[in-house]
Amino acid sequence: MAEDNRTPLRVRFELRRRELRVVEHHLLTPHMLRLVLSGDLEGFQSLGFDDHVKLLFSDPQGGETPIMRDYTPRAFDVGKGRLTLDFALHEPAGPATQWALQAKIGDRLHIGGPRGSQVWPDVFDHYLLIGDETALPAIGRRLETAPAGQAITVLAMVENAAERQTWTTKADADIRWLYRAEADDVLSAIDALTLPEDILVWVAGEAQWARTVRTHLHDKGFNPKGIKAAGYWLKGEPGAHASFD
Ligand SMILES: Cc1cc2nc3c(=O)[nH]c(=O)nc-3n(C[C@H](O)[C@H](O)[C@H](O)COP(=O)(O)OP(=O)(O)OC[C@H]3O[C@@H](n4cnc5c(N)ncnc54)[C@H](O)[C@@H]3O)c2cc1C
Known part of the structure; x- marks a missing residue:
């Protein structure tokens, strides 16, 4: 490939x-x-x-x-x-x-x-998708097109429970919603996961938030080559985005 x-x-x-x-x-x-x-x-x-x-x-x-x-x-x-x-x-x-x-x-x-397009191969043991509201279109698309049985964990940060979406997937998906209004912490949610070593992590959301998530993953020993993180928007700055990898 x-x-x-x-x-x-x-x-x-x-x-x-x-x-x-x-x-x-x-x-x-x-x-x-x-x-x-x-x-x-x-x-x-x-x-x-x-x-x-x-x-x-x-x-x-x-x-x-x-x-x-x-x-x-x-x-x-x-x-x-x-x-x-x-x-x-x-x-x-x-x-x-x-x-x-x-x-x-x-x-x-x-x-x-x-x-x-950047197409990641379907060969990893596990896929971890972490994002805020702006990442939900990509996450939803990924879930709906994933091969049957693929192991995918989603950490989705939204304002509150009213912002939850329902996705149809053939993947073996573990979808966890986090609520900003309840001060849920994405880093603690990452720490609570048990994941295999062979993993691809995709992160997208507010740039500073995505950067913090990426640093946390690095600090936890995730393989940097298996992390794709992007700032989809930047607080206070119109039309901004950033790719970190
Ligand atoms: C590769 C990629 C794919 C994306 N896909 C989507 C998508 O499918 N759906 C989607 O909704 N967004 C998506 N985004 C994010 C979207 O491009 C930005 O949110 C964009 O800034 C929105 O443009 P705007 O004209 O509404 O606001 P802007 O003029 O860019 O910004 C106005 C103000 O709003 C703030 N702001 C921007 N976005 C947000 C937000 N989400 N929450 C709170 N404040 C914000 C800015 O900091 C600024 O202060 C994507 C970004 C990238 C890089």
Whole structure:
């Protein structure tokens, strides 16, 4: 698959700008809005559960460069020309969240990408997925597409129990919800797990939080090569993200 069977396969795609229209609107939880978009998806490819597309918004100041925000292709069907995106609704709402909150059936959205995919092999004994609300689209997609019997543990940090989602999976999944409102601590939740050595850990969420989780995993002796951590947003900074590995 790659140079050894523990490294991800990286694939590049032609970048294309697409115009889509909102065709479905579902509030999954009080703060998670699902929009299904329809349009020409010819050539659209997304092989990795944590791929992202760029949502393009025109600059209110009139600048030529669009404002861009990253979102996970939660599900897609190229034949039917359908793409599903899940928006974690947050305050202060930036351009992406504002657009999603106001989106009506028929509204237009321009997207670009994914520019590429990173595909992790299905050879690890165990997969640990740790994330906040912004990571739930990737985690949900991973669970829904995982092979039967694959051992997956999820630590999902959300505001409160109303933000829990239900996923269908063939994997042997242990899904643990953590609540910010109840001061649940992700590091203690990691310490409470019994895990095999051959593990791939994926972490995504607020950048400082994801960095703390990654440092904790390093300190506990997890193999750094088996940790993929990313900041999906940065408190106080619009449009920010960070990849640590
Ligand atoms: C690879 C990748 C995939 C992603 N996939 C998804 C996805 O599928 N669904 C999704 O909802 N998000 C996803 N995100 C996160 C999303 O891109 C950011 O949350 C983005 O900042 C939202 O844009 P915005 O215009 O709403 O807010 P911005 O203009 O970027 O930010 C406005 C303010 O809100 C704060 N903020 C941003 N996000 C949050 C948040 N989640 N909670 C609280 N405050 C926040 C910022 O710090 C800033 O102060 C992904 C990020 C990456 C890097």
